[in-house]
Amino acid sequence: MNPVSFIKTASQMTERVHAYDSKIFLQLTAGFGRVAIPAILRGEAVAPSPIENFWNPKIMCRELTTEEVETIVKKFAEAAVIAKMSGFDGVEIHAVHEGYLLDQFTIALFNKRTDKYGGDLMGRLRFPIEIVQAIKKACGDDFPVSLRYSVKSYIKGIRQGGLAEEEFTELGRDIDEGLEAAKILEEAGYDAFNADAGTYDSWYWNHPPMYQKKGLYLPLTEKLKKVVNVPVLVAGRMEDPELASSALEEGKADAIVIGRGLLADPQLPNKIKSGKVDDIRPCLGCHDGCMGRIAQVKPLCCAVNPQVGREAEYGVKPAEKTKNVMVIGGGVAGMEAARICASRGHKVSLYEKGDTLGGVLLAAGVPDFKKDDIRLVHWYEKQLKDLKVDVYLNTEVTKELVDEINPDVVVVATGSTPKQLNIPGIERTLQATDVLLGKKKVGDKVVVIGGGLVGCELALWLAKQGKKVIIVEILKDILSAGMPIPHMNSEMLKDLLKFYNVEIRTNTSIAAVNDTGAVVKTETGEEIIAADSVIMAIGYDPDNRLYKQIAPYKAETYLLGDARKVQNIMNAIWDAYEVARNI
Known part of the structure; x- marks a missing residue:
């Protein structure tokens, strides 16, 4: 974009931000280097040294010349001047972080240069x-420059991250070098560190999924705070108000950065300020609506908040005509449909055959790494109560009950039922949901049939309890069927399964279950896997029986959630939102 055009448009934004007595920084980046996605490359790939492209090893990156690096430095200064003229209060350099080009220059594993931008730590930090x-010279010492900074790389191997639970040799920037580099960078003029950990090789550190602990960077920023005198900012699943407050009070950070939490609930800060913490819609750490969407070349949004980023054209408006809406099913799709309909002014009644709302989220949220699923259920319960939705538990709806109530609109969200296999001994097996909910006890040796997301998370949960777990998957790889799973999630889950010694049998199918365990078929024949328990996690089928009874006789009847198509939380919420906002 032409600098003049940028200043004209950006200044309108900065002026509006300043009206609220807020500050705004602009991120400036040197680019991707070895981690550039081949499809977006224009010309040849470049890097600090001749190294393989992260995504395609067949692509060899060309080493940037000294003059090219010097030109990039000048461009940073020019961009900072434009940012200042546009009204930005400072800039953040992106980044000595996540393994981007600038970070690659600072890490010996990637930087083999012999000019002034290579060699020892000082040489590698010269860029x-x-x-x-250059920015300080061009914009003045009083123009703040923050640095997005990974304190530790967590590189176990090329394209292989290291878990917090395991001991490994750090191939990237270890904690000692990270702290030493920070002191040098502060001395050079950086005014703040926006700190985290990780690189593309350990992407689940930079983009922590639900399997990472909340506040995962705090042990690092606590150490960083002791060696630098400038402010330290920290993100990394910090949306929990108590966690964020304690981090500040204990001196582990000077400011809290929230990204995905604000996609889930843009009003999060205001709700904390007004004491309405229970009204904060939780981020699930799923990446399905944000980073997962970006990877699929789709607009960024949020799994639990379908309107974020497009509120003006996709928000909720009051209904033109009030209707009586009957929602059947208290899972996430039913709850979202009831919430949106009620918020638009409709009279809503919600019927659930169980004794509590939540549907499959009640089982999904049992493992320690999925507690936010339960938080989401509690959030919906409060929203429905505040909106005065009539909730009827322990009520199984029939066509006769629908006829008796005679609502204007019927929303059927009756969920799904576990898939069944016709094999000998099937009655000996357990269902994943029954195990998670504690309805069925599990022995010490467990075979999980199905290597999808449910089966793998169940296996991890059981393995963390000390059980010996074997996953049997008919496909050639686990996590390969069903809805796409964001890269950082799938990679971390696979690494955790390996760390907790979960055995994985791919290209293997279940043939029978007997009193000794599971009889499986492999490429070489049948074998018996000894087990105390065999658990089925092969997926679900839509339960749309009630819908088929009602739809022919009720003009305005909608089918939502797993009852329509078994997908994930995001699709259930998004479909319910789309339908409910138009009733």
């Missing part, structure tokens, strides 16, 4: 040092 010095 970001010259950037901040």
Whole structure:
């Protein structure tokens, strides 16, 4: 974009932000380097040294010349001047973080240069040092420059991250070098560190899924705070108000950065300020609506908040005509449909055959790494109560009951039922949901049939309890069927399964179950896997029986959630939102 055009448009935004007595920084980046996606490359790939492209090893990156690096430094200064003229209060350099080009220059594993931008730590830091010095010279010492900074790389191997639970040799920037580099960068002129950990090789550190602990960077920022005098900002699943407050009070950070939490609930800060913490819609750490969407070349949004980023054209408006809406099913789709209909002014009644709302989320949220699923259920319960939705538990709806009530609109969200296999001994097996909910006891040796997301998370949960777990998957790889799973989630789950010694049998199918365990078929024949318990996690079928009875006789009847198509939480919420906002 032409600098003049940028200043004209960006200044309108900064002026509006300043009206609220807020500050706004602009991120400036040096680019991707070895981690550039081949499809977006224009010309040849470049990097600090001749190294393989992260995504395609067949692509060899060309080493940037000294003059090219010096030109990039000048461009940073020019961009900072434009940012200042546009009204930005400062800039953040992106980044000595996540393994982007600038970070690659600072890490010996990727930087084999022999000029002034290589060699020892000072040489490898020269690129970001010259950037901040050039910006300060161009914009003045009082123009703040923050640095997005990974304190530790967590590189176990090329394209292989290291878990917090395991001991491994750090191939990237270890904690000692990370702290030493921070002191040098502060001395060079950086005014703040927006700190985290990880690289593309350990992507589940930079983009932590639900399997990472909340506040995962705090042990690192606590150490960083002790060696630098400038502010330290920290993100990383920090949307929990108590966690964020304690981090500040204990001196582990100077400011809290929230990203995905604000997609889930843009009003999060205001709700904390007004004491309405129970009204904060939780982020699930799923990546399905944000990073997962980006990977699929789709607009960024949020799994639990379908309107975020497009509120003006996709928000909720009051209904033109009030209707009596009957929602059948208290899972996430039914709850979202009831919430949106009620918020638009409809009279809503919600019927659930069980004794509590939540549907499959009640089982999904049992493992320690999925507790936010339960938080989402509690959030819906409060929203429905505040909206005065009539909730009827322990009520199984029939066509006769629908006829008796005679609502204007019927929303059927009756969920799904576990898939069944016709094999000998099937009655000996357990269902994944029954195990998670504690309805069935599990022995010490367990075979999980199905290597999808449910089966793998169940296996991890059981393995963390000390059980010996074997996953049997008919396909050539686990996590390969069903809805797409964001890269950072699938990679971390696979690494955790390996760390907790979960055995994985692919290209293997279940043939029978007997009193000794599971009889499976492999490429070489049949064998018996000894087990105390065999658990089925092969997926679900839509339960749309009631819908088929009602739809022919009730003009305005909708089918939602797993009852329509078994997908994931995001699709259930999004479909319910779309339908309910138009009733």
